[in-house]
Amino acid sequence: MSATDSALTNETAAARARAVIPGGVNSPVRAFGSVGGTPLSIVSAHGATVTDVTGREYVDLVASWGPALLGHAHPRVVDAVQRAAARGLSFGASTPGETELAELVVERLAVDGARGIERLRLVSTGTEATMTAIRIARGATGRDVIIKFAGHYHGHSDGLLAESGSGVATLGLPGSAGVPAPIAGLTLVLPYNDRAAVRDAFAAHPGRIAAIIAEGAGANAGILAPEDGFNDFLVETAHREGALFILDEVLTGFRVDPAGWWGHERARGAGYVPDLLTFGKVIGGGMPLAGIGGRADFMELLAPLGPVYQAGTLSGNPLAVAAGVETLRLADAGVYAAVDAASARVASALTAALAAEGVAHTLSFAGNLFSVAFREAPVRDYDDAKDQEAWRYGPFFHAMLAHGVSLPPSVFEAWFLTAAHDDDALTRIEEALPHAARAAAAA
Numbered sequence: 154m155s156a157t158d159s160a161l162t163n164e165t166a167a168a169r170a171r172a173v174i175p176g177g178v179n180s181p182v183r184a185f186g187s188v189g190g191t192p193l194s195i196v197s198a199h200g201a202t203v204t205d206v207t208g209r210e211y212v213d214l215v216a217s218w219g220p221a222l223l224g225h226a227h228p229r230v231v232d233a234v235q236r237a238a239a240r241g242l243s244f245g246a247s248t249p250g251e252t253e254l255a256e257l258v259v260e261r262l263a264v265d266g267a268r269g270i271e272r273l274r275l276v277s278t279g280t281e282a283t284m285t286a287i288r289i290a291r292g293a294t295g296r297d298v299i300i301k302f303a304g305h306y307h308g309h310s311d312g313l314l315a316e317s318g319s320g321v322a323t324l325g326l327p328g329s330a331g332v333p334a335p336i337a338g339l340t341l342v343l344p345y346n347d348r349a350a351v352r353d354a355f356a357a358h359p360g361r362i363a364a365i366i367a368e369g370a371g372a373n374a375g376i377l378a379p380e381d382g383f384n385d386f387l388v389e390t391a392h393r394e395g396a397l398f399i400l401d402e403v404l405t406g407f408r409v410d411p412a413g414w415w416g417h418e419r420a421r422g423a424g425y426v427p428d429l430l431t432f433g434k435v436i437g438g439g440m441p442l443a444g445i446g447g448r449a450d451f452m453e454l455l456a457p458l459g460p461v462y463q464a465g466t467l468s469g470n471p472l473a474v475a476a477g478v479e480t481l482r483l484a485d486a487g488v489y490a491a492v493d494a495a496s497a498r499v500a501s502a503l504t505a506a507l508a509a510e511g512v513a514h515t516l517s518f519a520g521n522l523f524s525v526a527f528r529e530a531p532v533r534d535y536d537d538a539k540d541q542e543a544w545r546y547g548p549f550f551h552a553m554l555a556h557g558v559s560l561p562p563s564v565f566e567a568w569f570l571t572a573a574h575d576d577d578a579l580t581r582i583e584e585a586l587p588h589a590a591r592a593a594a595a596a
């Protein structure tokens with residue numbers, strides 16, 4: 154089976170995949186489970202578009218689930234990776250490039266005299282990043298329990314899957330089989346934006362909570378943005394109780410602002426500084442790369458300096474680092490302005506199209522990220538996100554696909570614009586939306 158096999162269709166590609174790959178996919182949401190139909194089998198992606206095995210091109214609003222801030226296969230990023238590849242694929246040793254990337258991140262996270270992070274450790278996936286952040290928090294405090302919020306997704310490590318967003322929300326699961334009860338029991342899952350629930354949790358578990366972990370802005374059960382002051386409240390509460398605050402910026406980092414969600418909120422008056430931040434997606438420009446950053450004293454608990462162990466054969470892989478460095482170098486103010494403008498244009502066309510068909514809906518925003526929910530009332534927490542006419546999304550999604558636009562195959566995901574969504578791409582989205590709105594109305 155090759156990408157140029159002219160007999161290949163998405164159906165035949167999916168059938169062959171299912172015979173050798175569980176569900177035919179290497180990450181569940183790709184299976185189109187909640188929207189039905191045959192998943193696309195993609196062979197290439199450039200700029201704002203992806204192309205499937207049949208040669209059909211779609212304007213893409215998945216952006217590899219976030220990394221493609223500049224658009225797919227930006228020529229300078231591809232060139233940087235190719236030059237790195239020619240020097241060797243992996244060394245299992247330190248490289249100058251990984252220091253350069255850490256310097257770039259530390260610089261970006263210096264906002265208004267506040268230093269978001271002082272040290273950065275690179276890993277390969279967001280899952281590893283959050284898993285390690287939790288371990289540092291436990292190592293720093295000598296405590297075991299963590300607080301997470303319902304509908305927030307922090308990757309698929311055992312302790313973080315309870316009432317999780319992303320594919321777990323898409324499949325409507327409470328968590329995962331295979332997670333030992335004693336491990337799940339160390340995670341307290343609270344409703345988001347609920348200060349009383351946080352206070353009550355600390356009161357009920359005195360001296361036992363190591364950390365609160367929250368997404369920058371929740372973006373894995375649709376957008377669940379923090380209400381004004383909520384993250385400040387979380388940091389103050391955590392610190393008063395001797396716990397750490399971990400801001401998971403795997404999705405929002407370097408996407409909503411040059412300094413991520415934290416930078417976005419600082420620019421709007423927030424005063425908090427997280428103890429640890431996690432990054433992924435954009436930091437690797439489309440290659441497997443992620444990181445944990447934070448205060449030097451916490452980060453230096455990591456081996457080889459401290460007692461908290463963490464390691465990785467491919468951590469700081471030179472190709473991934475080359476993609477990350479080039480992406481961050483290119484992601485200047487113009488890029489963020491372009492993504493913001495493209496996002497505002499699509500959001501306004503979306504709401505206009507749904508309103509014209511009388512489809513009850515609400516859009517939720519976190520900077521340039523947005524999602525749609527088929528309900529009228531705003532979405533404040535995971536219960537709200539689940540309380541919608543989600544069944545309208547399948548027909549909506551397939552009408553967009555039929556008109557050449559590839560959306561995230563779940564209503565619980567954000568729509569990702571990129572700096573490569575030019576007028577032509579945005580016009581194609583605007584032309585497809587009325588058809589999709591009609592399909593949603595008729596659902």
Ligand SMILES: Cc1ncc(COP(=O)(O)O)c(C=O)c1O
Pocket residue numbers: 218277278279280281283306307308309319368373401402403404405433434443
């Ligand atoms: C906020 C957040 N944290 C962690 C992760 C896990 O990252 P990865 O899929 O690279 O393991 C994701 C992935 O979507 C995410 O959105």
